[in-house]
């Protein structure tokens with residue numbers, strides 16, 4: 001693979017002009033913090049505060065020209081509003097993260113950390129991982145909530161074994177439903193599981209926002225969010241608007257081979273959400289009869305891929321009937337068989353996730369607000 005050089009990136013960025021001034025963003029000294037690693041490119045574009053809101057197009061254009069360079073696997077450009085643009089590009093290597101321009105994502109009162117479980121594509125076991133992770137976090141003594149953000153095909157009511165509708169004693173806020181000591185909110189509580197749901201763009205966000213903010217979560221150490229599959233606009237908006245402390249990427253060995261996992265990763269990098277690590281699901285096959293292990297999908301790819309991408313590898317969960325039967329039956333393995341090897345693995349994953357989010361300082365509100 002062609003090696004990507006700083007010079008090549010800067011040359012490409014010289015084709016991007018500042019819409020308000022004569023000259024390109026490199027020679028105007030607007031590019032800073034350029035970092036290259038194994039084909040992944042990150043940089044900041046420094047702009048004045050008052051222009052930030054208008055320059056999303058410029059940011060995208062800059063990403064696009066760098067994406068076109070041979071050997072570039074991902075590009076992430078952020079707009080930073082520093083007091084003053086510095087000297088030429090490359091010289092200023094310190095894009096201060098506190099200068100980042102983001103949409104406001106007000107915290108959810110009482111909820112200490114929000115962690116999304118996501119994947120590049122569907123059917124890889126996000127919901128199964130989300131529920132077992134939530135239960136494993138609970139078993140560590142934490143207060144835990146589970147938000148099923150898959151409004152297209154909610155699965156948590158079934159997986160958590162919860163039926164019923166949330167009540168609203170004050171007519172304004174909903175009380176989440178509860179099982180196994182975990183508070184759960186899902187669109188599946190509002191509409192029967194089989195009803196196909198058609199959502200228009202803006203409705204998606206308002207549904208998620210209501211499930212996040214109009215629900216009496218109480219005091220939670222951690223809220224686990226089961227995201228819908230894919231990395232399209234809806235998921236991106238969600239990742240952008242929910243104040244996430246981090247994301248866990250679930251992938252199967254095949255999906256890693258097909259690079260779908262990277263899409264999930266890049267989506268979070270784009271919106272500045274730390275990726276806490278990768279879980280390899282359906283990693284190998286455990287025969288229910290003889291207990292023999294077969295690596296049907298060349299397992300281990302996730303660990304190598306994680307290494308390559310500079311992301312932590314959190315653990316591997318085999319393809320095992322017991323996992324499917326328990327979660328599809330509404331009593332996930334971490335509660336139905338806490339002593340099993342799989343439950344132990346989920347607890348190890350949970351410990352790592354909690355260690356990472358607990359170490360993070362509570363998210364300060366963004367300093368710069370774009371109206």
Ligand SMILES: Nc1ncnc2c1ncn2[C@@H]1O[C@H](COP(=O)(O)OP(=O)(O)OP(=O)(O)O)[C@@H](O)[C@H]1O
Pocket residue numbers: 119121122123124125126127128129150153155228229281282317318319320321323324325327328
């Ligand atoms: N490790 C595993 N071993 C056996 N079966 C599994 C495992 N992980 C998930 N499954 C099963 O695979 C199916 C898909 O899993 P799940 O619903 O968790 O995936 P998902 O990524 O949430 O899917 P979607 O993209 O549709 O939301 C379910 O029937 C689930 O029980």
Ligand SMILES: [Mg+2]
Pocket residue numbers: 126127128150155226
């Ligand atoms: Mg799911």
